[in-house]
Amino acid sequence: xxxxxxxxxxxxxxxxxxxxxxxxxxxxxxxxxxxxxxxxxxxxxxxxxxxxxxxxxxxxxxxxxxxxxxxxxxxxxxxxxxxxxxxxxxxxxxxxxxxxxxxxxxxxxxxxxxxxxxxxxxxxxxxxxxxxxxxxxxxxxxxxxxxxxxxxxxxxxxxxxxxxxxxxxxxxxxxxxxxxxxxxxxxxxxxxxxxxxxxxxxxxxx
Amino acid sequence: xxxxxxxxxxxxxxxxxxxxxxxxxxxxxxxxxxxxxxxxxxxxxxxxxxxxxxxxxxxxxxxxxxxxxxxxxxxxxxxxxxxxxxxxxxxxxxxxxxxxxxxxxxxxxxxxxxxxxxxxxxxxxxxxxxxxxxxxxxxxxxxxxxxxxxxxxxxxxxxxxxxxxxxxxxxxxxxxxxxxxxxxxxxxxxxxxxxxxxxxxxxxxx
Numbered sequence: 001x002x003x004x005x006x007x008x009x010x011x012x013x014x015x016x017x018x019x020x021x022x023x024x025x026x027x028x029x030x031x032x033x034x035x036x037x038x039x040x041x042x043x044x045x046x047x048x049x050x051x052x053x054x055x056x057x058x059x060x061x062x063x064x065x066x067x068x069x070x071x072x073x074x075x076x077x078x079x080x081x082x083x084x085x086x087x088x089x090x091x092x093x094x095x096x097x098x099x100x101x102x103x104x105x106x107x108x109x110x111x112x113x114x115x116x117x118x119x120x121x122x123x124x125x126x127x128x129x130x131x132x133x134x135x136x137x138x139x140x141x142x143x144x145x146x147x148x149x150x151x152x153x154x155x156x157x158x159x160x161x162x163x164x165x166x167x168x169x170x171x172x173x174x175x176x177x178x179x180x181x182x183x184x185x186x187x188x189x190x191x192x193x194x195x196x197x198x199x200x201x202x203x204x205x206x
Numbered sequence: 207x208x209x210x211x212x213x214x215x216x217x218x219x220x221x222x223x224x225x226x227x228x229x230x231x232x233x234x235x236x237x238x239x240x241x242x243x244x245x246x247x248x249x250x251x252x253x254x255x256x257x258x259x260x261x262x263x264x265x266x267x268x269x270x271x272x273x274x275x276x277x278x279x280x281x282x283x284x285x286x287x288x289x290x291x292x293x294x295x296x297x298x299x300x301x302x303x304x305x306x307x308x309x310x311x312x313x314x315x316x317x318x319x320x321x322x323x324x325x326x327x328x329x330x331x332x333x334x335x336x337x338x339x340x341x342x343x344x345x346x347x348x349x350x351x352x353x354x355x356x357x358x359x360x361x362x363x364x365x366x367x368x369x370x371x372x373x374x375x376x377x378x379x380x381x382x383x384x385x386x387x388x389x390x391x392x393x394x395x396x397x398x399x400x401x402x403x404x405x406x407x408x409x410x411x412x
Contacts, residue, residue: 026321028234108317113378114310115232123378157381158368158390165371172319172329175363184364191397 011049011059014039018060023104061109061119064102065126068092081141082189085134089185092130092163094170095178103167131156138192148195155192162188217255217265220245224266229310267315267325270308271332274298287347288395291340295391298336298369300376301384309373337362344398354401361398368394
C-alpha cells in the first residue's frame with residue numbers, strides 16, 4: 001500500500017519541520033503558513049495531512065514519546081537488569097542533539113497538555129509505560145543480585161521524576177551537562193546497590 | 207510613599223488575576239482584555255501597570271519564584287541542616303493548592319523562557335539560589351552528624367532536579383500525590399544518611 005506509507009512518511013516529515021520551528025522560535029511564533037513553508041507544502045496541501053496547528057502540535061508531542069520508545073527498544077535489545085535500565089534512561093535524558101531537541105519539544109508542549117486532555121493522556125501513558133519498564137528492570141536487577149531489596153516502584157518513580165526534571169534543566173539550566181545528568185542517575189542507582197540484599201533485613205536504628 | 211506602595215500592590219493583584227486565568231484556561235487563551243476584566247480594570251487602566259501581555263507573563267513567572275522564596279524564608283526561620291532542607295523542599299514541591307497553582311504557572315511559562323532570555327535568567331537564578339541554600343543546609347547536616355560525608359553539590363542538584371520534575375508530574379501525572387513526592391525526597395535523603403561518616407572512608411567493592 002504505497003499510498004498509505006507515503007501519507008505516514010509525509011506526516012512524519014511535517015512533524016520534523018514542526019519540531020525544527022518550535023525549537024528555533026517557540027510555539028507561539030509558529031503558525032500554519034510557516035509550518036507549510038518549512039515542510040515544503042502550500043497551506044492547502046498541508047491541510048491534506050493535518051487539520052490545523054493543534055493537530056500538528058498533538059502529533060509532534062506524540063512523536064517525542066514514540067521516537068524515544070523506539071530508540072529504547074533498539075538500545076535495550078535483549079538486555080535486562082541495570083544495563084537495560086541505564087540504556088532506557090540514556091534515551092530519555094537530554095544528552096545528545098537529538099534528545100535535547102526532544103526536550104525542547106516536551107517543555108514547549110507540556111503547557112498545552114495542561115488544557116488538552118488528549119495530550120495529557122499521551123504524556124501520562126508514556127510515563128506509565130517507561131515506569132513499568134523500569135520497575136521490571138529493577139526487579140530483574142534484584143533477582144540477579146545487582147541491587148539490594150529496594151522498593152522498585154519508588155525507585156522507578158524517582159528515576160522518572162528526575163528524567164522529567166532533566167528535560168527542563170537540560171534546556172533551561174546553564175549548569176546542566178551530560179556528566180551532571182549521569183552523576184544524578186548514578187547516585188540514585190548507588191542507593192539501590194547499597195540497600196540490604198534480599199532476605200537479609202536486619203535494619204538497625206530505623 | 208503610599209502611591210508607590212499602591213502601584214506595587216496593584217501590580218501584585220494583576221499578577222494574581224493572571225495566575226488564575228493562566229491556570230484555568232491556559233496561556234494561549236489568555237489575552238489582555240480577559241486579564242483586565244479578571245483584574246477589574248479597563249484595558250487602558252491596565253496599561254498603566256503593565257505594557258502588555260509579555261510583561262505580565264514575565265512578572266507572573268518572577269512572582270512564582272519570589273513567592274516561593276519568601277515562604278521558604280518564613281518556614282525555615284533559624285533552622286539549619288536537614289530540618290531546614292526539608293522545609294525548603296516542601297515550599298517548592300506541588301503539594302498544596304498554592305504550590306500546585308505555582309507549578310501550573312511554572313509549567314505554563316517554562317516554554318516561553320526557552321525563547322525569552324530574561325525569563326530564562328529569572329529561572330536560572332532561582333534554581334541557583336535554592337541549590338546554593340540546599341548545599342549550605344547539607345553541609346550543616348554533615349557537620350551536625352545528621353548525614354554522612356556526601357557530595358553535597360551532587361545531592362543538591364538531584365534534589366533540585368527532582369523538584370523541577372515534580373512541578374511537571376504534580377500537575378500532569380495522575381499518579382502523583384503528596385505522599386509519593388515526600389517518599390522520593392526521603393529516598394534521596396536516606397541515601398545521604400546511609401553514607402559513610404566524615405573521616406571514615408573504608409569503601410570496599412567500589
